[in-house]
Amino acid sequence: MAAIEILGLEKTYKVGFWRKRGRLALRPLHLRVERGEVFGFLGPNGAGKTTTLKLLMGLVFPTGGTARILGKDINDVEIKAKIGFLPEQPYFYDYLTAKELLEYYAQLSGVDVKSCARKIDAMLERVGLKDSARVQLRKFSKGMLQRVGLAQAILHDPEVVFLDEPMSGLDPMGRREVRDLMEELRQQGKTVFFSTHILSDAEALCDRVAIIHEGVLRGVGHVAELTSAVAGKVEMIWNGNGVPAGLAALGAECHVIGDTIRAVVPEAQQEAVLDVLRRERLRLVSLMPVRSSLEDYYLQKLNATAQEAGGAG
């Protein structure tokens, strides 16, 4: 049984005074996320990521299609006891303290507060808010609110966790902590479905990613597969003063940073370039095949969309 099955989910918002016009937010989306996966949902702002998450959470209703979480229809309210959700740029009841907020959400999730009091304390410590447990949220910074948001999403030990832009508004330290937390969830066997437009986060964390743009799914795949395709080039780094003559003729693209030279060389010319370096008595520091990054894949998919649109126009 898959953790998440999206079966042709689509959404068109009615707009205008008479609500006659439609604004397409999501074309029929088919997606399957297996249990225990960390799945990245990538796309630029306005691509349809948040709409998809809202549809899965039952906050907006689909124009067509359906979805299942842990084998249950998304309209089944009881399934929500097994899922956690962090909305984008979360805002919470600011008259509550962090501890009271977690108690409230635990109650709504059907967790006995007395039995989970220790769990709430541990969770606040885990997200670095132990010292602010009794401070009203109106005094919290954006980063602290994001941490509370993460705590409420995983407090009731959900099997599937949905995170909408979880790194948004966090400083580098905070982002690192969120990444560690997601890694912990993976190790606990939880399924994590998170949306982001920060590709380095997705590349570091995800087993698989999907790319969505203008409401259309543009590609799905394992991160390892998408980033392991050798582009037929090698990257060489060596120390020296200046670029030896003749490298340009071998097709090497050289970049000089101080006394370090980085060159991207066609794989076929690798030996010829190495001969030049030996002849010039330069010290090779590194030689690695060039791998296409997730960013390359992402941009390729987005460019394809733009070309399609241009072709259609």
Place this chain on the structure above:
Amino acid sequence: MSRVVHIATNTFREAVRDRVLYNLIAYAVLLSGAAILVGQISIEIERLIVVNLGLTAVSLFGVVIAIFIGIGLVSKEIEKRTLYTVLSRPVRRWEFLVGKFLGLTGTLVVNTFFMAIGVFLALLYVSHGFQSSDGWILVALYFIVLQFLILCSLALLFSSFSSPLLSAVFTFALFVIGSFAEDLRGFAGMSRGLSRWLATAAAYLVPNFSALNVIGQVAHGQPIAGQLIAYNTAYALAYSVMVIAGAVLIFERRNLK
């Protein structure tokens, strides 16, 4: 059901922390001032004035709270997106609405309770004792609470699909029209043709707040019929339930963009 209770408790806590009950201070100042003033200027009608003024203030303060908190019950949660994390839990939309309604009415009941103590203290101050007819003041206070039930449900209904400003206008307009519901029914009785039908429909559609206002009667020490108490109770409960059912019907279909 426990989820409704938790949402109601949180709504009550919000009102308390947002210092809504601070209105009690203003009420206390108003009533004490009035009691002292009345004690100095009138001889026979102190009781009449204190009961009239006290109960009218209880009603008006409550109406203002019911409208101004009620109109934001749902729209504020949508605007601030606090609703997202609530509805992503095993909480049905009707549970959320009913919880919010009960939280607000609970706040008003507590508020009314403290104000009622104020009325009786002022009465004790000007009359130096209680009469048996003062018991009817409790019935008038009960009717005021019934008014709040209807008002909260109306504010909740408008809040479930409209902006706070429009919700306030609609709710307040219905409160004013409903306060003249008996006159509207009288007008319908005197009209003919289409206007009779329209006036009758309007008279029975708007909440009958005038039947729930017995302040004048109890101020004069007149008793309230048991039949009226039963009728008003049934009417307020039925009206509120129907309005909340309407709010649920709308809110169940609403996209939370």
